[in-house]
Amino acid sequence: MTDTVLTKEKRSRADVIQRLAAFGALLLLIVAFSIASPYFFTFDNIVGILIATAVNGLLAIGVTFIIITGGIDLSVGTVMTLSSVMAAVFVKRWGLPIPLGILAAVLTGTIAGFLNGVMISRMKLPPFIATLGMLNVARGLSLVITQLSPIYFPLESGWNNIAMGSVLGAIIPGFDIPNGVLIMFAAAAVAGLILSKTVIGRYTFAIGSNEEAARLSGVNVAIWKMAIYALGGIFVGLGGVVIAARLNSAQPALGLGYELDAIAAAVIGGVSLSGGEGTILGTIIGAFIISTLTNGLRILSVPQEWQIVVTGLIIILSVYLDIIRRRAKA
Amino acid sequence: MDDMLVQMQGIDKTFPGVHALKGCDFDLKRGEVHALVGENGAGKSTLMKILSGIYDMDAGQILLKGQPVSIPNPHAAQKMGISMVHQELNLMNHLTAAQNIFIGREPLNFFFLDEHALNQNAAKIFEMMNLAVQPWMKVADMTVAKQQMVEIAKALSFNSEVLIFDEPSAALTDVEIKELFRIIRQLKDNGVGIIYITHRLEELFQISDRVTVLRDGAYVDTVKTEDATINQIIKMMVGRVIYESAPEVPEDRGQDIVLEVRNLSSDNVLKNVNFNLKRGEILGFAGLVGAGRTETARAIFGADPYDSGEIYINGERVNIKNPSDAVAHSVAYLSEDRKRYGLCLGLDVKKNIVITIYEKVTAFIGWVREKFVASIASKIVEQLSIRTPSLDQKVKNLSGGNQQKLVIGKWLAKDADIMIFDEPTRGIDVGAKQEIYSLLNDLAAQGKSIIMISSELPEILRMSHRVVVMCEGRVTGELDYTEANQESIMQLATQRNGGNSVPVNA
Ligand SMILES: Nc1ncnc2c1ncn2[C@@H]1O[C@H](COP(=O)(O)OP(=O)(O)OP(=O)(O)O)[C@@H](O)[C@H]1O
Ligand SMILES: [Mg+2]
Numbered sequence: 164m165t166d167t168v169l170t171k172e173k174r175s176r177a178d179v180i181q182r183l184a185a186f187g188a189l190l191l192l193i194v195a196f197s198i199a200s201p202y203f204f205t206f207d208n209i210v211g212i213l214i215a216t217a218v219n220g221l222l223a224i225g226v227t228f229i230i231i232t233g234g235i236d237l238s239v240g241t242v243m244t245l246s247s248v249m250a251a252v253f254v255k256r257w258g259l260p261i262p263l264g265i266l267a268a269v270l271t272g273t274i275a276g277f278l279n280g281v282m283i284s285r286m287k288l289p290p291f292i293a294t295l296g297m298l299n300v301a302r303g304l305s306l307v308i309t310q311l312s313p314i315y316f317p318l319e320s321g322w323n324n325i326a327m328g329s330v331l332g333a334i335i336p337g338f339d340i341p342n343g344v345l346i347m348f349a350a351a352a353v354a355g356l357i358l359s360k361t362v363i364g365r366y367t368f369a370i371g372s373n374e375e376a377a378r379l380s381g382v383n384v385a386i387w388k389m390a391i392y393a394l395g396g397i398f399v400g401l402g403g404v405v406i407a408a409r410l411n412s413a414q415p416a417l418g419l420g421y422e423l424d425a426i427a428a429a430v431i432g433g434v435s436l437s438g439g440e441g442t443i444l445g446t447i448i449g450a451f452i453i454s455t456l457t458n459g460l461r462i463l464s465v466p467q468e469w470q471i472v473v474t475g476l477i478i479i480l481s482v483y484l485d486i487i488r489r490r491a492k493a
Numbered sequence: 494m495d496d497m498l499v500q501m502q503g504i505d506k507t508f509p510g511v512h513a514l515k516g517c518d519f520d521l522k523r524g525e526v527h528a529l530v531g532e533n534g535a536g537k538s539t540l541m542k543i544l545s546g547i548y549d550m551d552a553g554q555i556l557l558k559g560q561p562v563s564i565p566n567p568h569a570a571q572k573m574g575i576s577m578v579h580q581e582l583n584l585m586n587h588l589t590a591a592q593n594i595f596i597g598r599e600p601l602n603f604f605f606l607d608e609h610a611l612n613q614n615a616a617k618i619f620e621m622m623n624l625a626v627q628p629w630m631k632v633a634d635m636t637v638a639k640q641q642m643v644e645i646a647k648a649l650s651f652n653s654e655v656l657i658f659d660e661p662s663a664a665l666t667d668v669e670i671k672e673l674f675r676i677i678r679q680l681k682d683n684g685v686g687i688i689y690i691t692h693r694l695e696e697l698f699q700i701s702d703r704v705t706v707l708r709d710g711a712y713v714d715t716v717k718t719e720d721a722t723i724n725q726i727i728k729m730m731v732g733r734v735i736y737e738s739a740p741e742v743p744e745d746r747g748q749d750i751v752l753e754v755r756n757l758s759s760d761n762v763l764k765n766v767n768f769n770l771k772r773g774e775i776l777g778f779a780g781l782v783g784a785g786r787t788e789t790a791r792a793i794f795g796a797d798p799y800d801s802g803e804i805y806i807n808g809e810r811v812n813i814k815n816p817s818d819a820v821a822h823s824v825a826y827l828s829e830d831r832k833r834y835g836l837c838l839g840l841d842v843k844k845n846i847v848i849t850i851y852e853k854v855t856a857f858i859g860w861v862r863e864k865f866v867a868s869i870a871s872k873i874v875e876q877l878s879i880r881t882p883s884l885d886q887k888v889k890n891l892s893g894g895n896q897q898k899l900v901i902g903k904w905l906a907k908d909a910d911i912m913i914f915d916e917p918t919r920g921i922d923v924g925a926k927q928e929i930y931s932l933l934n935d936l937a938a939q940g941k942s943i944i945m946i947s948s949e950l951p952e953i954l955r956m957s958h959r960v961v962v963m964c965e966g967r968v969t970g971e972l973d974y975t976e977a978n979q980e981s982i983m984q985l986a987t988q989r990n991g992g993n994s995v996p997v998n999a
Pocket of ligand 1: 532534535539893895
């Protein structure tokens, strides 16, 4: 007889407040750091934050899909690295054109995601284990392929421009937002559309909300899960492209730990680790909160050890706030 | 026969440790309501899950309109025109009503979901059902009854030729059941074949044309409803006759008040609730769904916060902030929604039973005394005749009714002084109902005090020593068993309009 029915308006207002809360926290950080340091709110520093967010933002988008299904993907960091290695192999070693290099990276991410999906929905491995395995496989493969040393892209190839060139700057002189940032925002827009307006997005929520119910409704959960993991992999592959372009190289030892930042961004942005809830907008805001915090603390010369501590506290605090919000709604 | 829709012949199914179906037969004609009854664990849900493609059968065959078919998965069943409303709610709580109904069949606008068409299609079905639900409402925000209606809407949306209802009425209120029956009759007139599982045997005579009885996984018989009586059907179900008995009210009813609730109020839901509970008493809580009975119970138990009011236990004011406080004050609450609040589905039978009394079954530094656990659990399983192959069976593999018994068993093990039972017999078969009734009487005779919330008036009348009636969050009256009857309770239960709760002690 639980007749306490919240009206639609009340409910969606609570949702809006949550989104505003994350956004408000981001604004608050920006204002606080701006007051604390004159260097913070400068064009160059803001661009620095933007470009620092690009890679984590892309990985976080990928992992958002997975977490909404109620799963987890620990492999996004090292798969990103493997993707960048594959791009380097195509472009540097084999001298293939840049578009093929991009394709190689994106395909690598997609295939890794798909394989995660196969392990989870066909072989019934728990997502944590399957993607932990993939984390190591991808990491090892990167090291094997590169024989432990970075592969540098030839400067004249123009690979660097994918992330660090500025199409916008060419149009509006002085407004040199790097392309990597545009790639992330474009990817976020597409991902947002997919998540809220397409069938695969709907099933992402349905599976995360109640997998058994989705199955009983005739949704082919196994196939859709593979598709969703593969979809997440596309964004991870893009992340590989952007990081390789930013560093103008594929760094095989990189990537470990990136998955935790990506998951943190999603969670700070309101994606529920128990599945069924989350938005791309929230995730992107979460990614910005992390990079703004790191950047601001660095400008204030807080030692790096303490930056890590603060990031940890922010994760705990934001999830706790989310829990309080949920309790208030229930 | 051309009006034969479904014929199931010699269906056999074994789960690890359980021979659930032993060569069962069942058939369904166009335009009929065929009821399926049997005790908890008889195999009703299993048989229907085979027909709707959820389980594979081990042996037997299914004919659809005379043609042998195989039904490998739910999707295939839907394509063949078979859909099922499950005994347990199977909804995606984060999605809206409309999104749930059309999951897997979303209308598209080129590449994108057409949310507008989706909502309109759902609204059409709701309108046909006379159901006041907004298509865009999230399922998580609805009452259990409304959620059940959404499940039914979903089954209807397939325009199936074969519709299976597995205990649809268990979570519905009288108003909604009436509406459901109207819908079923309408479908029947359109030539749809309907299979209806229920433990409320009086419903058979309101809605069904034929009744098939299963016992212990075996087919017993199929009879025309008009030729049968309730007692015959019960006899086929349990193999013996069960007699209804009058309330057992002890001569010398105790007068010491063990629980007193004063002016309990909470945020629009409860308005100045006042009542008391005496030692050895069974206090019935009657009212329509949404009257605030569950909320009252949850507030007392500390499961939900309340805004104001006082609770006294044995004359002392208590401050119960959470369920473990309540348990410390020897208060137990058996929730109405077993799957959501009552059980750990992934754990086995014996762990669920002792979950409330772990401090009793552990020795030095938390070492669990497994033998002791097993002996307690087997006693409870026997006492409630819970049908399970072993104490190690995972609870999610028990039949719905046996899960319900387990929730009761868990609180029996706890041996609390004040026990609140919320819809204790929902989904429980006739035989087991009697067992639970006599159990409640025994508990009361032992000096335990019981609050029994029930939406079934006959049950309230049969069991209660005293009845508290609620309406819209207020206590609208209190009746002694001598004054309580259908009319007096219904009158109080519908005493709407605001104002304070004035105990109408007639
Ligand atoms: N998935 C499963 N695994 C193991 N045993 C099962 C499973 N499903 C059902 N059973 C067992 O099969 C038997 C029949 O169960 P079923 O759910 O069909 O009963 P029912 O007639 O629907 O009972 P109720 O009235 O309680 O819903 C029970 O003994 C049950 O424990
Ligand atoms: Mg059943």
